[in-house]
Amino acid sequence: MHTLPQQLANGLILGSMYGLIAIGYTMVYGIVQLINFAHGEIFMTGGFGALTTYLILPDGISMWIALPLMLIGGGLVAVLIAVGAERFAYRPLRGAPRLAPLITAIGLSLALQQAVFNWYPDAENPRVFPTLPGGAFDITDNLKIQSGELFVLIAAPVCMASLAFFVRTSRTGRAMQATAQDPDTAQLMGIDTNRIIVIAFAIGGFFAAVAGVAYGFRVGSVTYDMGFVAGLKAFTAAVLGGIGNIYGAMLGGLVLGLAEGLATAYIADIPGMDQFGGQGWASVWAFILLILVLLFRPQGLLGERVADRA
Amino acid sequence: MTALLEVEDLKVAYGKIEAVKGISFSVEEGQVVTLIGTNGAGKTTTLRTLSGLLKPLSGKIMFNGQPLNGVPAHKIVAMGLAHSPEGRRIFPRLSIAENLQLGAFLRKDSAGIEKDMQRAYDLFPILGERRKQAAGTLSGGEQQMLAMGRALMSQPKLLMLDEPSMGLSPIMMQKIMATIAELKAQGTTILLVEQNAQAALSLADQGHVMEVGSIVLSGTGQDLLHDESVRKAYLGED
Numbered sequence A: 001m002h003t004l005p006q007q008l009a010n011g012l013i014l015g016s017m018y019g020l021i022a023i024g025y026t027m028v029y030g031i032v033q034l035i036n037f038a039h040g041e042i043f044m045t046g047g048f049g050a051l052t053t054y055l056i057l058p059d060g061i062s063m064w065i066a067l068p069l070m071l072i073g074g075g076l077v078a079v080l081i082a083v084g085a086e087r088f089a090y091r092p093l094r095g096a097p098r099l100a101p102l103i104t105a106i107g108l109s110l111a112l113q114q115a116v117f118n119w120y121p122d123a124e125n126p127r128v129f130p131t132l133p134g135g136a137f138d139i140t141d142n143l144k145i146q147s148g149e150l151f152v153l154i155a156a157p158v159c160m161a162s163l164a165f166f167v168r169t170s171r172t173g174r175a176m177q178a179t180a181q182d183p184d185t186a187q188l189m190g191i192d193t194n195r196i197i198v199i200a201f202a203i204g205g206f207f208a209a210v211a212g213v214a215y216g217f218r219v220g221s222v223t224y225d226m227g228f229v230a231g232l233k234a235f236t237a238a239v240l241g242g243i244g245n246i247y248g249a250m251l252g253g254l255v256l257g258l259a260e261g262l263a264t265a266y267i268a269d270i271p272g273m274d275q276f277g278g279q280g281w282a283s284v285w286a287f288i289l290l291i292l293v294l295l296f297r298p299q300g301l302l303g304e305r306v307a308d309r310a
Numbered sequence B: 001m002t003a004l005l006e007v008e009d010l011k012v013a014y015g016k017i018e019a020v021k022g023i024s025f026s027v028e029e030g031q032v033v034t035l036i037g038t039n040g041a042g043k044t045t046t047l048r049t050l051s052g053l054l055k056p057l058s059g060k061i062m063f064n065g066q067p068l069n070g071v072p073a074h075k076i077v078a079m080g081l082a083h084s085p086e087g088r089r090i091f092p093r094l095s096i097a098e099n100l101q102l103g104a105f106l107r108k109d110s111a112g113i114e115k116d117m118q119r120a121y122d123l124f125p126i127l128g129e130r131r132k133q134a135a136g137t138l139s140g141g142e143q144q145m146l147a148m149g150r151a152l153m154s155q156p157k158l159l160m161l162d163e164p165s166m167g168l169s170p171i172m173m174q175k176i177m178a179t180i181a182e183l184k185a186q187g188t189t190i191l192l193v194e195q196n197a198q199a200a201l202s203l204a205d206q207g208h209v210m211e212v213g214s215i216v217l218s219g220t221g222q223d224l225l226h227d228e229s230v231r232k233a234y235l236g237e238d
């Protein structure tokens, strides 16, 4: 039977994962005003990259050694694909009508799915992901967290805090803020905006790979199409938080995760709503939340109004 | 002596529309040169091409003895050409101090940067008082001061100002023009684009009048100020 603390924990776990993916959408949008619809697939390839790394490692290796290597391997794959997409698919289209890069992104998303489906061994079926040692932690009687879920609860805040620190204090971070606010003028300051764009794609790719590993641990497997729904949810989270705002992406992820968790558990308790509870309706509630926010606060929870961005 | 900036038969187009149709002019070290002209004459297009934001169709740009053609914008600043763009274009969500620091983005001498920040605050005391404030909260005139201060932070050999007096109250406009005169007195080389022809020509060593993409008249500031056609077209006399 579900309980409030458990549902909140589930929501946080799910939301942390959404938030990590959402950072990639929001950073890229903030700097080049592009919705990178292939980002869900970058998350997926990060998961497969981590799995591949694990499979290459000798049998019976300690997860304490394997985990960092999996993050590096998955991160490398995701970053290379994200940066490659920017360099060879999106950059040539800069300045083209908005529809062109959007369609390219959707095409790239399908191509990546199909590539993994066709060429990754046994990818027709879910590929079993390694598990973290430790099993389940009983925090209290009614709150239980799996070790694989604990991973994202630690990784997401670490990633987020590092990013915030980087953007606020480093020279490159300052250059990123300037580029997001006014790319032409940023160039007049001597900022190589192409380099900044590559860095935004790379950071988004790495965070997506971390989320891909988190997904593998939580679900126990990775699939070629896992990026579709997760990507859509993360995009929702980015819009919910205010697209272009990195703190908004994390907040949007958490709000979305919590809303899903709570709705799944409690909607059915409302008289007359009993058929709307359960996991099958979770996404419906997530998207209803998105529609409500767009209606009443179109700039998202932490977004500036468009006039401020000019 | 060769000029600091030499522009030869420069043509710039947006798609098929030629906005600058083959102009030539030069700026000598220590001079203030102004481009004046009506709306849409191609002044902004010229400056954006010089700073590398637009690629010219043809023509030659030499700066400090080196060609600028094909050099990306972020490298042109490093060569000593600073551009305070039309509409000020400060970074609204960064603080005043951060905006100024961005002007010095390519510099490594932190002591020198500090000194130049102080110089900007001396030039525009209001910026010093509000240094921690988001630049977007400044008034139009204050934003203009910030944009000029930011451009100066790169220690440019040539400072390009695009309509620094645009949209300002007469008092603020006077203040900005007085600052430009002060910079000139300090020996700063300036390429000034203005709609306020009277003020610009009074300051300038050389002036060029642009009309629909071409330079139609050139002369010293004083010559143009007293030229009949200029007086009629730009100084509101008949």
Ligand SMILES: Nc1ncnc2c1ncn2[C@@H]1O[C@H](COP(=O)(O)OP(=O)(O)OP(=O)(O)O)[C@@H](O)[C@H]1O
Binding pocket: B014, B017, B019, B037, B038, B039, B040, B041, B042, B043, B044, B045, B046, B086, B195
């Ligand atoms: N991005 C653009 N795309 C297409 N045409 C443009 C663009 N920018 C400017 N133009 C056109 O180029 C011509 C020159 O414009 P420019 O902005 O250089 O003029 P200007 O002399 O700076 O005018 P103003 O005094 O109004 O600032 C105009 O006809 C303008 O409509």
Ligand SMILES: [Mg+2]
Binding pocket: B043, B044, B045, B086, B163
């Ligand atoms: Mg102009």
